[in-house]
Amino acid sequence: MELLKLENITVSFTFPEGIVTVLDNINFTVNEGDFLALLGPSGSGKSTLLRIIAGLIKPNKGKVYFKGKEIKDINPGVAMVFQNFALFPWLTVLENVELGLKAKGLPPEERRKKATEAIDLIGLDGFENAYPKELSGGMRQRVGFARALVMEPDILLLDEPFSALDVLTAENLRNDLIELWIEKRIPTKAIILVTHSIEEAVYMADRIILLSKDPGRIIKEIRINIPHWRDKKSQEFLEIVDEIYSTLTGKPLEKILWKEKRHIHIPEASVGSITGLVELVNDLEGKADIYKLGEELLMDVEDLLPIVEACELLGFAEVKEGDLILTEAGKKFAEADVLERKEIFKTLAIEKVPFLKQIVKVLQSKSNHKVPRAFFLDLLRKNLTPKEAERQLDTLIDWGRYAELFEYDDDKDELYLPETSELINLSSET
């Protein structure tokens, strides 16, 4: 049976500098029995999407239907678990769990009975009269779950509920939730999980919707037919993880856009992390599985991806079937000393990042070799949102400083060429 339906959901924000689209034409349905994961990097609008389903945010375009009825206010059939728990610190565990029942107008005895049951179910007995600040993170999130489950929602909305917990606690809570779900000990008819962890999505969900970023669009939907409990080391599990990884790293749609726009949207990775990754892969004989790399470094996709992309862009490495393979240039870079590295980086950066070259050109053309940051920001804003433009320029300045292409004065907010440096001959490289 169809529970939830999203129709042409579009969300955009208007700034003086232009319109930013967060979600672009999202359509999907959720049926009874679905455990759906919304997966994507940060900026893909997945949390916004969850809030639209809850009725907390109104989309600019499109409609949400719950059991065939359009949602105008808060969705009557949902309860939500928040990333940072969102517990009321001045209420005890019991009071927190009871709060939603109080809002419904249930009499005290009934409230207490239901709340106590939910607390027992989620394994919090004994902590009824504790305040949230007396509990550990994992226990707090259990309160968050109890508070949502006590409402007996048709759809349980989970907004990255495990991401603020340490690895073991998160794993424990995940398993407890799956157990409640597959043994049907909760009346919940569907679960929607927002996450940026591929492994978490593949481990828990039956359906995964992959979202791209800037703007958020559905790039792929994947069904997972492995029965619970899933073995994370099994062949089929790893295959799905790899498939998702290459879909996200490949990002065919964005690559095309990138070439079309011809603006230099460089991945936001610091020189330090690029160097670190190249060195690490070099130590691993120049080849590493990206998924395993992330696991080993305890990094999420959204943190690791920009670094991988930066290595690719600079020609230090290539991505092939979920593996990161160093190129000759990458190996040379990894084994070089500090000064040689800067030289290599400079050559590659000027070659691969046209905008860096443009910056140097502009600086050289000025008689005092100084240009305010705002000038380049304006140039970048033509193709990017204001926030993105800021981040882009920060990254560009980081790269440019490392390569000793130019200097940056943080107090005056201006880029300049140091007087001692000789002018870089740019024409030879083109």
Added chain:
Amino acid sequence: MPRLIWSPIKYRKFSVGDIIIFLFIGSIIYSIATLNTIYSKPTQQIYLDLSPLKLPLYAIFSLIRMIFAYIISLIFTIVYAYTAAYKKNLEKILIPLLDILQSIPVLSFLPPVFMAVISLFPGSKIGLELTSIILIFTGQVWNMVFSFYQSLISIPRDLREAAKVLKLNPWQRFWNLELPCAAIGLIWNSMMSWAGGWFFLMACEMFTLTNQNFVLPGIGSYLSFSAIEGDLTKLFYGLFTLIIVIILLDQLVWRPLIAWGQKFKIEFVQDEETYESRVLLWYRRSRIFEFIKNHIADPLKEKLNQCFVRYYTEKTLKAQNISIFPKILNIIVSSLLGLLVLRGVFGLLNLLIKLPLTTWEEILTAALLTLLRVSLAVIITLLWTLPLGVKIGMNTKLSKILQPIVQIVASIPATAIFPIIIMYLIKLPGGLNLASIILMLLGTQWYLLFNIIAGGMSIPKDLIEVSKLLKLGRKEQWKILILPSILPYLVTGGITAMGGAFNASIVSEYIEFQNKVVKIKGLGALITEASSTGNNALLAGSTITMAIMVVTINRLFWKRLFKKSEEMLS
């Protein structure tokens, strides 16, 4: 199976807390009963029994006035801050208006308040009491409004969302989300407001209006009266009583409240700064409180909750049918409000037009003189609070010992000591000038001191260590480490201190002492005089000048400094 969840220790004996509560309620009932007999004497003629034996009674009268003023302040705070926080179109008017209202001294409110109240209760003592209460209210409400508004707009987003998804109705949202989030700020600001109330109490319990004197029995009027008669002994008795009242309030009300308020902290990290109160423990063990909680408060809360749930469910059902009605109501209310504001502005302009140019000249010179005095007071304050505040702030041991002492000393209203100071200074040439500056100083130095202490405490310990390792000289340490870190605190303290000093000018530039009026040229003196002689045009003119001056200085000087310091730290 139902389980026993809350099991307080039953059959507890009466505790000290019960006795305190009992005494408090008893004394209030007794005083209200006596109030009537005191008033049966003619009030128009200025008279007050100065027998020290009456002092406890007077203290309770003043306390009741303050409590009523505070209750009105609380209600006003909630309504005003709520409107400002949730009605985006009204916010743009209400918040700047708050800035202006905050800069208007109490006495400027006197004539309009008096006229309004007296026309409602002609010739009655209730009218007088109400005037006094409203005057106290105008002195203490604004910072509370500001604090509540600030808390409302900074409620964490996820808590708001949680409240929405749980479908709390506005009533439940207020008690479970908004009030708790605002509690700590509100408690601290209430404390400040009470200190402000004591400061202006003398002016609020005995005032002159259109050359008529009005006295209300209370500790403030007792002090004023002893000052007018020049009776030092009685002045000391009054002061002594006042200090006892303030210390009692601090120990029995504010400290327990602050300790209790700690549970409303939003951050989950354990704070190193903890507030403890033995009295709070007494209250918690009190049987009266327990009885009220279990048999009155909790059932009442439950009843109200059910009522509101029913009310809001019906309302949402109705709202689906007719949704234009609230909109129309909204338009009517806001247009009525607009008309009222227009009428007020028109009346004000009408008054101001009457003022001749020479009077404006007078006002401006007076304003400059007051500005000079205020600046001097702030500079002198800075000279001693800066080194001391930083020293206390940076030294944890020192601050633990000194903080409570300083807090008590600070809560003694300087106006009460003022007549004594005057007595010695009045013989000196320019003595009143000096005295005026001293009163401003006494009234406002604490804001700066407390903020600087807080600033000193905020300097990161590792930076202090680094500066020691680098063997920075005293001068460098101040320039590089101390001043930049305390600047935001300094600015916050400065704004409050300067505004407070301006407000204090109404009592420091114009004093009735030993049966004669002593005054010096200044904006505060002008306001007090205009209000007592009933010169409303002059009152309006000088009040507006003061408001403009305070707001301009805040905008052009303090806020810019604040921005600068924020940039420096980020």
